[in-house]
Amino acid sequence: EGSGHPIWVSQIPVPWSPEMLKGKRVIVTGASTGIGEEMAYHLARMGSHILITARTESKLQKVVERCRELGAASAQYISGTMEDMAFAEHVVKEAQTSLGGLDMLILNHVGTSYFGYFDGDVGHVRKLLEINFLSYVAMTVSALPMLKESEGSIVVVSSMAGKVGFPFTVPYSATKFALDGFFSSLRQEFHIQNINVSITLCILGFIDTDRALRAAADVLLVPPAPRAECALEILKGGALRRRELYYRYGSTRLPLLLRDCAAELLDRLVRSRYRLDRIGTGQRRHPPAPPDRR
Numbered sequence: 253e254g255s256g257h258p259i260w261v262s263q264i265p266v267p268w269s270p271e272m273l274k275g276k277r278v279i280v281t282g283a284s285t286g287i288g289e290e291m292a293y294h295l296a297r298m299g300s301h302i303l304i305t306a307r308t309e310s311k312l313q314k315v316v317e318r319c320r321e322l323g324a325a326s327a328q329y330i331s332g333t334m335e336d337m338a339f340a341e342h343v344v345k346e347a348q349t350s351l352g353g354l355d356m357l358i359l360n361h362v363g364t365s366y367f368g369y370f371d372g373d374v375g376h377v378r379k380l381l382e383i384n385f386l387s388y389v390a391m392t393v394s395a396l397p398m399l400k401e402s403e404g405s406i407v408v409v410s411s412m413a414g415k416v417g418f419p420f421t422v423p424y425s426a427t428k429f430a431l432d433g434f435f436s437s438l439r440q441e442f443h444i445q446n447i448n449v450s451i452t453l454c455i456l457g458f459i460d461t462d463r464a465l466r467a468a469a470d471v472l473l474v475p476p477a478p479r480a481e482c483a484l485e486i487l488k489g490g491a492l493r494r495r496e497l498y499y500r501y502g503s504t505r506l507p508l509l510l511r512d513c514a515a516e517l518l519d520r521l522v523r524s525r526y527r528l529d530r531i532g533t534g535q536r537r538h539p540p541a542p543p544d545r546r
């Protein structure tokens with residue numbers, strides 16, 4: 253008995269239950285902090301086998317310890333950078349060798365970017381595409397044989413900035429839009445080929461992680477949503493094999509409906525949620541912004 257609404261999964265309505273992830277073998281990337289860390293703790297409480305990754309070993313160690321305390325069936329980490337596709341593939345192989353397979357691949361990490369006017373640095377766009385997009389592709393490709401066998405799930409953490417153009421996140425937004433194209437197209441092929449691997453694209457609004465607050469809290473007139481609740485909603489969406497997950501629903505799904513019938517209006521609404529006079533303080537690494545051209 254779950255508490256959520258019944259949702260159609262393969263023609264059968266299934267309610268959410270934490271039991272769904274019990275004993276499942278799950279990879280979470282970018283799990284040293286933020287939403288990824290919270291997903292690891294939820295999975296631990298549900299009794300999953302957890303393999304987490306990020307660059308900072310000291311943080312991963314602590315997260316793994318906490319996961320064991322919280323009741324994970326098992327918890328381990330591998331540290332390394334997703335700039336390196338060989339590392340991305342290595343993480344997946346580790347699931348094969350130490351967990352004997354994989355039920356859910358949660359792609360969540362993002363490389364560091366800036367919150368400010370696009371600075372023209374093409375090299376940065378390429379690097380961010382490698383970390384935020386290409387490594388997701390590489391991990392998906394190497395995990396697919398295991399996921400086919402388990403009839404498992406791929407969970408892709410994206411953003412409102414992967415569906416709508418927001419200012420001050422140009423390189424980041426490009427990487428998130430790329431994920432939609434790749435995974436939505438791939439989902440269609442899975443259907444045609446009767447491959448029973450679900451793909452859940454998660455569309456998140458502003459979430460209260462340390463990094464996001466540091467970068468944008470000063471500038472945005474939008475209240476951030478809590479990361480632990482966000483993490484749980486992502487896991488529910490994945491377990492229920494939904495195609496897309498919106499969090500929070502009211503501030504993500506409704507603006508997207510508006511986009512499809514009144515794009516200019518949404519653009520204007522979005523711009524009105526920014527204190528443009530505060531851009532250029534704090535996180536920016538690069539020289540002067542062009543004048544505000546509203």
Ligand SMILES: NC(=O)C1=CN([C@@H]2O[C@H](COP(=O)(O)OP(=O)(O)OC[C@H]3O[C@@H](n4cnc5c(N)ncnc54)[C@H](OP(=O)(O)O)[C@@H]3O)[C@@H](O)[C@H]2O)C=CC1
Pocket residue numbers: 281282283284285286287288305306307308309311332333334335359360361362363364383409410411412456457458459460461462463464
């Ligand atoms: N917070 C928000 O407002 C929003 C977040 N999202 C999405 O949610 C997801 C999580 O975001 P959030 O929790 O805020 O992010 P955080 O910055 O808190 O966490 C990012 C994670 O990625 C890891 N990481 C960073 N660079 C690399 C790298 N080169 N190689 C491997 N791992 C790396 C970090 O660890 P380490 O530095 O140790 O490598 C960390 O674990 C992202 O996909 C983000 O786009 C979407 C919409 C809004």
Ligand SMILES: CC(C)CCC[C@@H](C)[C@H]1CC[C@H]2[C@@H]3C(=O)C=C4C[C@@H](O)CC[C@]4(C)[C@H]3CC[C@]12C
Pocket residue numbers: 367411412413418421456457458463464465467468472474503507521522525
């Ligand atoms: C106006 C409303 C319709 C909705 C507004 C939602 C806006 C404000 C939300 C949607 C996506 C959010 C950005 C995001 O995805 C990820 C990051 C990376 C992080 O390190 C710094 C914060 C940043 C840039 C978020 C800033 C806030 C954004 C633009």
